[in-house]
Amino acid sequence: MHKPICSLIRIQLKMQYANVFQKPSVVIGLVFGIIGLLFLGMMFGGYMLQIIDVMYGLLEPSGNTNVILGSLFLMNFFLIFILSLMLIMNTFYFTEDITSFLHLPVHSYQLLIAKSLNPLIYVYLLTAAMYLPVSIYYGILSGADLMYYVYVLLLFFLIPTIPYALAAAVVMFAMQFVNKGKNKDRSKVIGGIIGFVLIILLNVVLRLQQDPEQIAQVIADSAEKGGLLQMATLYYPPASLMSHILTSAGSWQSLLYFVIVLLLALFAGLIFFAAAQKFYLKGALGLNTGSGKVYSGKGLHRKPRSIISTYRTKELQTIFRTPTFFLQCVAGAFVMPALLIVIFFMGDFASATTMIEGISGSMLFVVILFANVFSVGLNPISIVSFSKDGQSWEAHLFLPLTMRQIVLSKLQAAFLINLLPLTVLFVIAVPVIQMNLWEALLWVIIALFVNAAVTVIGMVSDLLYPKLGWTEETELFQNRLANLISIVISAGAFAFLLALLLILKMSMVVSFIVTLLYISAMIVLLLYIVSRLLKTADRTSLSR
Amino acid sequence: MIQIVHVHKQYGNKKAVSDVSLTVPTGKIFGFLGPNGAGKSTTIKMVTGILPVDSGTITVNGKDITSDTIAAKQEFGYVPDSPDLFLRLKGLDYLHFLSDIYGIAADVREARIEEYSKMFSIYEALGDQIKTYSHGMRQKLFITGMLVQQPSVWILDEPMTGLDPKSSYQLKELMRNHAANGHTVFFSSHVLEVVEQLCDEVAIIRKGELLFQGTLTEMREKFQSDDSLEHIFLELTQDA
Known part of the structure; x- marks a missing residue:
C-alpha cells in the first residue's frame, strides 16, 4: 500500500522541486517572498494578538476564556476548508499532468494522497500562521504548563486533516458532474472568480471592522450569552473538543477528548478514501477530451488580416481561453479597482466625494495618476507577454515573423x-469625483499613457526573467x-514623477504636459531596452 | 532547393553538428536518416531558423536563413517533430492564423482548408481547441497547415509519427506529387521502409557528421551491398 504512494510522492517532488533552488532568480524571489510574508504575518499576528489580549481580559472574570480557543479552531476550520476547496480542485483535476498518472496501476486514494503533498504544504503553512501564534499567546496569558504546549503541537498536525478531507470529498463529489473538457475550463474560471470575491469580501470586512477592541467586544458578548461556543459545537464539534483539550491539558478528560479528535480525524481520512475510490475517476477521466x-x-470563410492583427487576435484568444490567464489578467483586472475603492473609501462614496472636493489643481492630477498606475500596474498581463507562449515560442522562430511584429502585437494585446x-x-x-468634461478627458489621456508605459515595463521584466519552460x-x-x-520599476518610475509633481506644485496644465513628456520618454527608452534584450537573448529560451 | 554548406553547431563542449554540407535538390524527395541524437533535428532546426548556425551557411531557394531570414522562411513550410504548439487555439483558428501570416487569399484558403482537413479526417474537429487533439490529429493539423500554405520547399521532421495508415499513405502521395511538380521535399524519419519506398536521395548522419549522401543505388554501390537499407543503415551507424 505504501510503496506506490512513496513512489508517486517522490516523482511529484522531483517534477516540481528538482533544480528549482539552483536558479538564482528563484532564490531571490523566494527570499523577497519570505520577507513579505513575515511582514504580513507580523502585521496580521500583531492585530490578532491584540484582539486576544482584549478578549482574554473581558472573558477571564466569567471563566469563559476557552471561547477564544473555540473560535480559533472554528475560524481555522472555515479558512482551511475554503483554501482546500480551491487547492484540491486545481491539484486533483486541473493540472495538466494528471492524465499521465491515470493509466498507472494505482488506486485513486494512493494517487490522491501523493497529489495532496503540495496542497497540504500550503494548508499547514496557513495553520502555522493562524493557529500557532494565538494558541501559544493564550498559553502565556493563562500560564499554561508543558502538557498544554505538547497538545498544541499534536493538535497542529490534526487540525487541517478534517477540513482538508471534507473539502476533498465535496470537490470529488461535485466534479463527477462536470467531466467535460469545456466544463473543466468553466469550473476553473468560476472557482477563481469565487476566490476573488472572497478576497474582496474579506477586505470589506476588515475595513469595516478595524478596531480590535470592538471585534473582541462583539465576540466576548456573544460568548457571555453562550452563543459562540454553542455555534462552534453545533457546526463543528471538534472545535469545542479541541478547546477543551487545551484548557484542561494534563487531565484524563483531555486525553479522552484527544482520542475522540484522533478518531474523528481517522474518520475524515476514511471519508477521503471512500470519496477517492468512488467519485474521483468519474470526474477526472475525460477531462482533456474535445467538446x-x-x-x-x-x-x-474569413477576410485575410494583417500579420499584427492576426497575431493580436491569437494573443487575445489564448488569454481568454486559458483559465489561468483569464483569471489573472482579465477577471483580476476588475479586482484591482474594486480593492482600490475598498481600501481608500470603504465604499463610502459620500465621504470620498467630500475628500476629493478638497483636492484641486496638481493634487487632483496626482490622485488621477496614482489611481491609474495602481489599477493597471498590478495586472500581470504584460509580465507574461513572452513567457505565456511556453513551448509554442518555437513556432515564432520558424514562421516568417519579425521581432517588431511580435513585440507590437503583444503590446497591443496587453494594452487592450x-x-x-x-x-x-x-x-x-x-460619479465619485464628479469630474467635468475637461477632467474626464485629462483622466482618459493619462490613463492611456500610463497603460502604455506599464505595459512596456511588464514586457521588459518578462524579458529580463523569462520563463518559457513551464x-x-x-x-x-x-x-x-x-x-x-x-x-x-513601475513604482520607482512613477514615484519619481509623483514626487516631482508634488514638490514643484505646478498648475494642472503644466503637470499634464510634464507627465506626458516624461511617460513618452520612458516608453521610448523602454522599447529600446526591449529591442536590446531580444537581440542579446538566446533565441530558443529567451534567457541570457 | 536547400543548401547546407560547412555547418557547425556546438552545445557547450558537445559537437551536435560538425562540418555538414548537404544539397537537397528540387524535384526530389530527400530523406534524412540517423539514430537518436545523431544531429538530425538540430540540422533541421538550423535550416528552419529555430537554432542559430555557429558557422557555415544555409540557404533555402537561394535565400540565406541567417542574413535574409524572413524571405528564407517564406520559402518553406515546416512540420515539427512534436506538434504541441498553440494548444489553446482551435484547429480552424490555427489554420487562419497561418494563412494570414503567409498572405493566403480568403477564397484560396477556404478551399484548401476544406480539401486537406477532409483528406486527413480532421475537418469535424476544426472547432475544437488543439489541446484536445490526439498526437496524430495534431500532426495532421500541422500537415494541413503546411498544405494550405503550399510553399515550394517542404521540411518535415518525423512526419509519419502518429499517423494512421490512410493518412500516412495520403501524405506519401502528396510528397511524391510535390516533388514531381519540381519542388523540394526534405524529411527526417526513423521508418526505413518509408524512406526506401519514397526517397530519391538520402543522407545519413551520425554523431553530428555526415556519413553519406546520394541515391539508394549509389549507397548500395558504395558499400558493395545488396542488403536492405535497414541493414546498411545499422552497419553504418553502429558504434564500433
Missing part, C-alpha cells in the same frame, strides 16, 4: 486587456522575479 461537437463549417481595469476605474470615478500556466504567476521587477 464532442462536429464542426459545422462556421468561420471557414489593461484597458479593462482603467475603464472600470473611470466608470466608478466619474508545465502549468500557474507557474508563471508564482515566485517569479519578473513580477517583483515590474512592480519595482
Whole structure:
C-alpha cells in the first residue's frame, strides 16, 4: 500500500522541486517572498494578538476564556476548508499532468494522497500562521504548563486533516458532474472568480471592522450569552473538543477528548478514501477530451488580416481561453479597482466625494495618476507577454515573423486587456469625483499613457526573467522575479514623477504636459531596452 | 532547393553538428536518416531558423536563413517533430492564423482548408481547441497547415509519427506529387521502409557528421551491398 504512494510522492517532488533552488532568480524571489510574508504575518499576528489580549481580559472574570480557543479552531476550520476547496480542485483535476498518472496501476486514494503533498504544504503553512501564534499567546496569558504546549503541537498536525478531507470529498463529489473538457475550463474560471470575491469580501470586512477592541467586544458578548461556543459545537464539534483539550491539558478528560479528535480525524481520512475510490475517476477521466461537437463549417470563410492583427487576435484568444490567464489578467483586472475603492473609501462614496472636493489643481492630477498606475500596474498581463507562449515560442522562430511584429502585437494585446481595469476605474470615478468634461478627458489621456508605459515595463521584466519552460500556466504567476521587477520599476518610475509633481506644485496644465513628456520618454527608452534584450537573448529560451 | 554548406553547431563542449554540407535538390524527395541524437533535428532546426548556425551557411531557394531570414522562411513550410504548439487555439483558428501570416487569399484558403482537413479526417474537429487533439490529429493539423500554405520547399521532421495508415499513405502521395511538380521535399524519419519506398536521395548522419549522401543505388554501390537499407543503415551507424 505504501510503496506506490512513496513512489508517486517522490516523482511529484522531483517534477516540481528538482533544480528549482539552483536558479538564482528563484532564490531571490523566494527570499523577497519570505520577507513579505513575515511582514504580513507580523502585521496580521500583531492585530490578532491584540484582539486576544482584549478578549482574554473581558472573558477571564466569567471563566469563559476557552471561547477564544473555540473560535480559533472554528475560524481555522472555515479558512482551511475554503483554501482546500480551491487547492484540491486545481491539484486533483486541473493540472495538466494528471492524465499521465491515470493509466498507472494505482488506486485513486494512493494517487490522491501523493497529489495532496503540495496542497497540504500550503494548508499547514496557513495553520502555522493562524493557529500557532494565538494558541501559544493564550498559553502565556493563562500560564499554561508543558502538557498544554505538547497538545498544541499534536493538535497542529490534526487540525487541517478534517477540513482538508471534507473539502476533498465535496470537490470529488461535485466534479463527477462536470467531466467535460469545456466544463473543466468553466469550473476553473468560476472557482477563481469565487476566490476573488472572497478576497474582496474579506477586505470589506476588515475595513469595516478595524478596531480590535470592538471585534473582541462583539465576540466576548456573544460568548457571555453562550452563543459562540454553542455555534462552534453545533457546526463543528471538534472545535469545542479541541478547546477543551487545551484548557484542561494534563487531565484524563483531555486525553479522552484527544482520542475522540484522533478518531474523528481517522474518520475524515476514511471519508477521503471512500470519496477517492468512488467519485474521483468519474470526474477526472475525460477531462482533456474535445467538446464532442462536429464542426459545422462556421468561420471557414474569413477576410485575410494583417500579420499584427492576426497575431493580436491569437494573443487575445489564448488569454481568454486559458483559465489561468483569464483569471489573472482579465477577471483580476476588475479586482484591482474594486480593492482600490475598498481600501481608500470603504465604499463610502459620500465621504470620498467630500475628500476629493478638497483636492484641486496638481493634487487632483496626482490622485488621477496614482489611481491609474495602481489599477493597471498590478495586472500581470504584460509580465507574461513572452513567457505565456511556453513551448509554442518555437513556432515564432520558424514562421516568417519579425521581432517588431511580435513585440507590437503583444503590446497591443496587453494594452487592450489593461484597458479593462482603467475603464472600470473611470466608470466608478466619474460619479465619485464628479469630474467635468475637461477632467474626464485629462483622466482618459493619462490613463492611456500610463497603460502604455506599464505595459512596456511588464514586457521588459518578462524579458529580463523569462520563463518559457513551464508545465502549468500557474507557474508563471508564482515566485517569479519578473513580477517583483515590474512592480519595482513601475513604482520607482512613477514615484519619481509623483514626487516631482508634488514638490514643484505646478498648475494642472503644466503637470499634464510634464507627465506626458516624461511617460513618452520612458516608453521610448523602454522599447529600446526591449529591442536590446531580444537581440542579446538566446533565441530558443529567451534567457541570457 | 536547400543548401547546407560547412555547418557547425556546438552545445557547450558537445559537437551536435560538425562540418555538414548537404544539397537537397528540387524535384526530389530527400530523406534524412540517423539514430537518436545523431544531429538530425538540430540540422533541421538550423535550416528552419529555430537554432542559430555557429558557422557555415544555409540557404533555402537561394535565400540565406541567417542574413535574409524572413524571405528564407517564406520559402518553406515546416512540420515539427512534436506538434504541441498553440494548444489553446482551435484547429480552424490555427489554420487562419497561418494563412494570414503567409498572405493566403480568403477564397484560396477556404478551399484548401476544406480539401486537406477532409483528406486527413480532421475537418469535424476544426472547432475544437488543439489541446484536445490526439498526437496524430495534431500532426495532421500541422500537415494541413503546411498544405494550405503550399510553399515550394517542404521540411518535415518525423512526419509519419502518429499517423494512421490512410493518412500516412495520403501524405506519401502528396510528397511524391510535390516533388514531381519540381519542388523540394526534405524529411527526417526513423521508418526505413518509408524512406526506401519514397526517397530519391538520402543522407545519413551520425554523431553530428555526415556519413553519406546520394541515391539508394549509389549507397548500395558504395558499400558493395545488396542488403536492405535497414541493414546498411545499422552497419553504418553502429558504434564500433
